[in-house]
Amino acid sequence: MSSILLRNVVLNGSTVNVRIEENRFQSISQSVPAEPADETLDAHGQMAVLPAFYNAHTHAAMSLLRGYADDLDLFDWLSNHIWPVEARLTNEDVYAGTRLAILEMIKSGTVFFNDMYWRGRQAVRAAEEMGVRACIGILRQTMGNPAFLPMLDNDWLLENRDKLSPRIQISVAPHAIYTTTEEILRDVADTAKKHGLAIHTHLAETKKEFDDCMEQHGMSPAAYVDRCGILTDRTVLAHSVFLTDKDIELLAERRSVLVHMPVSNMKLVSGQFRYDSAALFSKCRWAIGTDGASSNNSLSMLGEMKTAALRGKDVTGDPKAMKAADVFRAATRSGAEAFGIDAGVIEEGRLADCILVDLNNHNLVPGFNLISDMVYAADSSCIDMVVCDGRILMRGGHVDGEEEIVAGAREAAKRLTAQKK
Numbered sequence: 001m002s003s004i005l006l007r008n009v010v011l012n013g014s015t016v017n018v019r020i021e022e023n024r025f026q027s028i029s030q031s032v033p034a035e036p037a038d039e040t041l042d043a044h045g046q047m048a049v050l051p052a053f054y055n056a057h058t059h060a061a062m063s064l065l066r067g068y069a070d071d072l073d074l075f076d077w078l079s080n081h082i083w084p085v086e087a088r089l090t091n092e093d094v095y096a097g098t099r100l101a102i103l104e105m106i107k108s109g110t111v112f113f114n115d116m117y118w119r120g121r122q123a124v125r126a127a128e129e130m131g132v133r134a135c136i137g138i139l140r141q142t143m144g145n146p147a148f149l150p151m152l153d154n155d156w157l158l159e160n161r162d163k164l165s166p167r168i169q170i171s172v173a174p175h176a177i178y179t180t181t182e183e184i185l186r187d188v189a190d191t192a193k194k195h196g197l198a199i200h201t202h203l204a205e206t207k208k209e210f211d212d213c214m215e216q217h218g219m220s221p222a223a224y225v226d227r228c229g230i231l232t233d234r235t236v237l238a239h240s241v242f243l244t245d246k247d248i249e250l251l252a253e254r255r256s257v258l259v260h261m262p263v264s265n266m267k268l269v270s271g272q273f274r275y276d277s278a279a280l281f282s283k284c285r286w287a288i289g290t291d292g293a294s295s296n297n298s299l300s301m302l303g304e305m306k307t308a309a310l311r312g313k314d315v316t317g318d319p320k321a322m323k324a325a326d327v328f329r330a331a332t333r334s335g336a337e338a339f340g341i342d343a344g345v346i347e348e349g350r351l352a353d354c355i356l357v358d359l360n361n362h363n364l365v366p367g368f369n370l371i372s373d374m375v376y377a378a379d380s381s382c383i384d385m386v387v388c389d390g391r392i393l394m395r396g397g398h399v400d401g402e403e404e405i406v407a408g409a410r411e412a413a414k415r416l417t418a419q420k421k
């Protein structure tokens with residue numbers, strides 16, 4: 001049994017003592033627990049405890065390609081820049097890139113990522129080692145380039161799903177409707193049902209995807225995937241931009257989770273989330289993701305929250321839209337709930353995921369409203385400590401081994417992009 005006592009931390013404006021036993025919050029109280037803990041940290045009322053962030057969609061290892069090809073059209077970017085490099089990815093590249101991504105996420109307060117990428121076994125390895133939570137996708141798509149075939153670790157992921165750390169989940173992840181077939185999507189639905197897995201896909205990201213789907217199938221992308229059987233209450237839909245009012249009703253009924261990624265949507269000029277839809281916000285489940293570092297180029301949920309709040313106001317012309325508290329909830333509690341993780345809120349009995357923020361950091365002063373400050377003003381420098389599953393992953397802003405992770409990623413990126421296209 002391991003235990004941690006966080007003494008004199010600020011929670012919802014009060015100074016409390018938080019005791020973590022194994023991987024759950026055991027007690028939260030103004031009195032000091034009688035039982036000594038293995039480790040005690042005293043914040044002297046200078047740090048606040050908050051839920052950590054849950055990144056509902058990313059491609060972690062793409063951090064290796066951060067800044068490699070920017071300011072291009074989506075198709076040009078993918079076909080002429082990203083895919084030729086990705087076709088050469090080795091296991092060690094994916095491992096190094098995922099570790100870099102996890103380092104960035106921990107530093108910015110994120111303890112979970114929902115991943116879709118090649119060589120998923122390496123993402124499992126990196127997440128297991130670094131102590132975060134993750135949902136790793138069994139990637140399904142039609143193979144245009146045979147170089148990608150050996151990069152599918154799908155059999156391994158499926159066979160080993162029950163042997164992994166309880167922090168790691170496996171999903172079935174069809175890339176998108178335009179990179180799969182109806183047969184693949186129906187098989188995804190069957191596989192997910194048979195093994196009790198979540199489904200993770202990109203949906204309705206661009207106008208072209210919407211128009212092509214209408215032309216080929218006579219229905220919207222949301223209606224089409226529903227016909228294929230993949231809209232469940234464990235389905236996570238990245239982007240979900242081009243949705244009709246009818247689609248929104250359908251997604252609400254299916255209880256599928258929409259993932260909002262304002263930075264990626266803006267950078268690739270995909271379109272805008274349905275900020276105008278009262279039905280979406282009152283009926284649908286939605287969370288926040290960063291997408292990969294190639295289309296963001298950051299994995300910080302702090303930046304994503306601020307952009308979501310600002311974009312929602314800008315698009316609707318209503319400064320009351322996308323309130324800080326709603327955006328914060330989507331990035332924390334809703335993200336955890338989307339993946340069935342009993343966390344995202346600091347309560348006795350919940351899984352012990354949290355961050356400690358430094359109330360003396362200039363970004364958080366004078367401190368009238370901590371949630372507003374976290375959404376609109378905070379950066380990673382405000383985060384002092386990150387705890388995931390009862391284990392301290394960062395303290396004093398430092399993650400063990402971070403220098404080696406950075407050096408390994410730099411080396412892998414150099415090797416990967418030095419070869420001829």
Ligand SMILES: [Zn+2]
Nearest residue numbers: 202238291292
């Ligand atoms: Zn994506």
